[in-house]
Amino acid sequence: MDETTADNSTARTRRGLIGSLVAAGAAVAVASRASAAGDGTSPTTTAPPKRDEADTATVNALIAREQDMVATYEQAVGGAGGDDRAALELMHAHHIAYVQALAALLGPDSDVSAGQALALQGGTYAQAAQELAAHERATINRHVEALASIRGTDAANLVASIITVEARHVAALLVSATGTVQSLTAAGQN
């Protein structure tokens, strides 16, 4: 046996050993996983889906409501001026952002048709703010109810982040119009 042959033989042996170890390790890992899955003691929780096609109708209904809010704020902005107008324009922009975000969630399945303005009679900012706050609360309630049936976590997280800011809209409208925090309860806080 010459030196070259001996070296090859050594290399083959070393390679074989490493290969055997890797194979043994893999076998142990597979056996361990199989054992853990079948021993009945490990938690068998299933993570909620990130997206669920069953949510499409619910999310489209929320888009329609947000479109109504966009149309309502368009009307309110038209009758306001100065800081009042700037504040209403900001809330209007928020509702447009909600429509866009919810529609983006559904992609081609989204139904973004023009909304209808909700009832708004107030002539002054204070009067309009009271009515807008009532519409905001009704919108929040729809979102909260929708969450009870939304399965996908992406949609649920988005709707939750909309709810917290729409609640801020309510306070912004009521307290800026009346100057008191007590207006929150006077207007029927949850």
Added chain:
Amino acid sequence: MNERINRRTLILNGGTAAAAGVILAACGSEHSGIARVGEAPAATALPEAHVSDVVLLRTAESVEQLALEALGSEVLMSKAGDTGKAAIEQFVGAHRANVAALAPLVQQHGGESVTTPNTRMMKNYVATATALIAESDTPDTDVLVFVHALEGVVAATYQAFVAWTSEPALRSAMMSLAVVPSEQSAATAQLLRSGTAGIVPGVDKNGADLVATLPSAFGPLSAYGITIGKVNESGARTSINMETPSLNSLEY
């Protein structure tokens, strides 16, 4: 040739030494008598903790209790101005209502209600903030700054938990409880910067951000940074980050 012999000898000797070591170890008693420094206690594995729906509900209870404890503290009530005090009294009532709403949910999910404030959040920033307000030169404003952030954190807690909650109905229930703290946070922002001008984000003459009732279109989950307390020798005040509960502050 020499090299090959040396390698083989090395492997052979190494194998012999290892085998001898194994035999010696097997022959030895458990208490060998060999001197050793200190006693190594038996390792105890940490208990497994799962973030279940009931854990989130219990944590929400602890955060509501935290709000009650902080808002009802002697420091806040004594340092707040008349408007702030009236607002706080109203807010306390709302948090009591949330606690009452959470209790049956916790029971339905087989948990035990939490009746004490969240320990880590209290230790991490509420206790510090309260102490800073106590010695502040502008305590009435600092109270409002703190309450604005605290109410925001309570609302953001429910929002953050939506991602972790597995049951859709429970997500809905939690977010129904987030509405009032969120309104209260915004109402407090109005007390700091009132009127419709205060709704829109803005900056002061130095370019620093002003408190805004509507700082963003979507509810953030980032920390509320507040700067309160007495001005130090350098002209600075203490900044605190108020955050929603994380894995180490949940009520397991």
